[in-house]
Amino acid sequence: MDALILSRLQFALNISFHILFPTITIALGWFLFYFKVRSDISGHPVWMRIYRFWVRVFALTFALGVVSGVTMSFQFGTNWPGFMEKAGNIAGPLLGYEVLTAFFLEATFLGVMLFGIRRVPGWLHTLSTLVVAIGTTVSAFWIISLNSWMHTPQGHEMVDGVLYAKDWSAIIFNPSFPYRLTHMLLASGLTASFLIAGLSAYRIFKGDDKIAPKIALKTATYTAAVLIPLQIFAGDLHGLNTLEHQPQKIAAMEGVWETDTQVPLVLFAVPDEDNRTNHFEVSIPRLASLILTHSPDGEIKGLNEFKGEHPPVKPVFFAFRVMVGMGMLMLFCAWAGSFFLYRRNQLPGWLTRIFIAMSFSGWIATLAGWYVTEVGRQPYLIYGVMKTAQAVTALPAGNVWFSFLMYAGVYSILLVAYMSTLTLMCRRSIEIEEISSEEREKARAARVSPTGA
Template structure:
C-alpha cells in the first residue's frame, strides 16, 4: 500500500475509535441530568442510584474520548498537512470554537459533577451536570459544522488556491449541517439508550435488584422506542439532502450504475467496479425510486455518470445496509421490549439476553453510518476544492504503516479494557453504587426530612 492509503486507514482507525465515546457522552450527559432532576423532584433513591452508577461510565467514556481526540488532531499536521494549508482558515477557527465553547466547559464542570456533590449546594451540582451535558452537545455542533462544510462547502472564497472565509453564517449552517447534526444527536441517543438497556438487563439477569437497575432499563427502552423511528425519518430526510448535493454518494449507496427511473431497492448485491455491474442482485422493484423520489418513475443517479469521481462502491454499499439493518433491528427490539413492559411490567430472560447482546448496537450503526459518510465523499476531502491525494503529507509509507500497527494494537487493548470495565462495574451490583463519600454522598445533598 502507498502512503496515501495507509494514512487514510490510520485516520479512519483513529476516528473510528474516537467516535465511539462521544456517541455515549453526548446523550449520557442529558440522561444524567434527567436522573438528577427526577431525584430532586421525587427524592426517590432509585434515580440517584442510577445517577451514581452511570456517571462512572460517563467519566470513563469522556476520558477516552479526550485522549483519542487529541491524538487525532495531531494527524492533521503529520499525515494531512495539505488540509490545513488549503482550508485552515475555515477549519482552524471551527476547531478552536469547539475547544473554547465546549471542551473547556465540559472539563471545568466535570470536576464539580464528579467530586463536588458534598462541597457545593444541590442546585450547583445539578447546574454542573447541565453545563457538562450542554458542553458535549456544543462540541458535537462545532465538529459536525466543520465536517458538513467539508461535504457541502459554501460561504468561502478562494485566493491563490487558499480558502478564505467570506460568510461564517453560511459556512456553519451549510446545506447538509442541520441534517447531519440531528442525525448524529439521535445516533448518540440511541447508542446511549441501548447501552443503558443492555447493561441494566445484564444486571437484572445477575439478580441485582437495586432501584437504579430498573430505572436504567426503563429509561433506555423508552428512549429507544421513541427515538428509533424518529431517526429513520431523519435519515430519510438526510438521504434526500445527500441526493441533491452528493449524487455520486447516493449512487454508491444504492449500487446503481445507470441513471434512470424504476430503480430497485437492492437488499443484497455484490458491486463489481471492474465490470460496472452488480452480481447476485436481490431487490424490491422500483424501491429505490420510491424512497428517493417518492414515485416509481423517480430518477436515481447512476455511477456511470461519475466515472473517476465516485467513491469506492462496495464499502459504501455494504456499510449503508449495515446501518439500515441495525436501525431496523433497534426499532423492532425497542418496540417489543416496550410492549412487554407495558403488558407484563417485566421482560422474559430471552429478551433480556438479546438486550445484553445489543448493548453496543449503537456503535455498530454509528460506525457504519460514518463510513457511508466519509468513504462516500471520496475522492474529495473537501468537495470540489481539495482531493484526498492533494492533502496527504510526504511521510514515507513505512513510517505510516508502523504507527498504524501501533495504533491498532493500542486501540484494541483500550476498547477491550473499556468493555470489560463497564461489565465489571455491572457485576459489582450494589457495591458499584456504593460511591465513596468524597465523590457522591447522597445524604450530603439531601436534607433529612422530619
C-alpha cells in the first residue's frame, strides 16, 4: 500500500475515533449544566448525585477527546501537507480560532468544574459548568465551519495554485454550514441522551432502585423524544442542501445511476459500480423524487452524469442506510420509552434491554452520517477545488505504516477500556449510598420532592 491509502486510512481511523468523544461531550456539557441548575434551584441532593456521576463520565470522555484531538492537530500537517499548502490560509485561521476561543476555555474551566466544588462559590461552579458547555459548542462551531467550507467552498480566490481568503463571513457561513452544524449538534444531543438513558437503564436493570438513575433516564428519554423528530427534519433539509451543491453525493446515497424524473426510493440494494446498476433492489416508486424535490415528478441527477467524478457508491449508499435505520430505531425507542415512563413511571423489561443495547447507538449513527458526507465528497478533498490525491504526504510508506498500526492498537485498547469503565462505574454506583444522612436532613428541611416536577 502506498502513503496515500495509508494516510487516508490513518486519518479516517483518527478522526473516527476522535469524533466519538466530542459527540458525547458537546451535549453532555449542557446536560450537566441542566443538572447543576436543577440542583441549585431545588437544593435537593439527588440532582448533585446525578451531576457527580455524569461529570465523571464527562471527564473521562473529555480526556479521550483531548488526546485524540492533539493527535489530529499534528496530522493535518504531517499527512496532508498539500492541503495546508493550498488551503492553509483558510483552514489555519478557522482552526486557530477554535483553539483560542474554545479549547482553552473548555480545558481551563473543566479544572474548576471537576476539582473546584469545595474551593469556589456555588455560582462560580455553575458558571464554570456553563462555560465548559459553551466551549464544547463553540469548538463544534469552528470545526464544522471548516468542514462545511470543504464541502461548499466560497469566499476565496485562487492565485498561483494557492487559496486566499476574500470574504471571511462568506467562508465561515458557507451554504452547507447551518445545516451541518444543526445536524451535528442534534446528533450530539441524541448520542448523549441515549448514553445517559442506556447507562441509567443498565443501573436500574442491575437492581439499582435509587432515584438518581430514574430521573436521569426520564430526562434523557424525554430529551431524545423531542430531539429525534427535529433531527429527522434537519437531516431532510441538510439533504436538500446537499442536492443543490453536491448532487453526486445524493445520487450515491440514493443509488440512482441514470438521471430521471419520478425516481423511486431505494430501500435496499447492492450497488454495482462496475456494471453501473443495482442488484436486489427493493424500492418505492416516485418517493425519492417526492422527498428530494418535493414533487413526485422531480428530476434527480444520476451517477452516470458524473463519471470519474463521483464518490465510491457502496460505502456512501450503505452508510446512509445505517444512519437512517439507526434514526428510525431511535425514534421508536425514544417515543415508546417516553410513553411508558410518562404513563407507568418505568420501562417494561424488554424495553429496558433495548435501551441498554442502544447506549452507544448515537456513535453508530454519527459515524455512519460522517462517512456519508466525507466519503460522499470524494474524490475531492475541497469540493471542486482540490482532489484528495493532491494533498498527500511525501512521507515514506513505512513511517505511515508504523504510525497507523500504533494508533490502531492504542485506539482499540482505549475504546474497550472506555466502554468497560463506563459499565463498571454503573455497577459500582449501585452500591453507593444515595444520599448521606447529612444531605437527607437538608432535603427534609427544604421539603422538596426529589423529582421537582
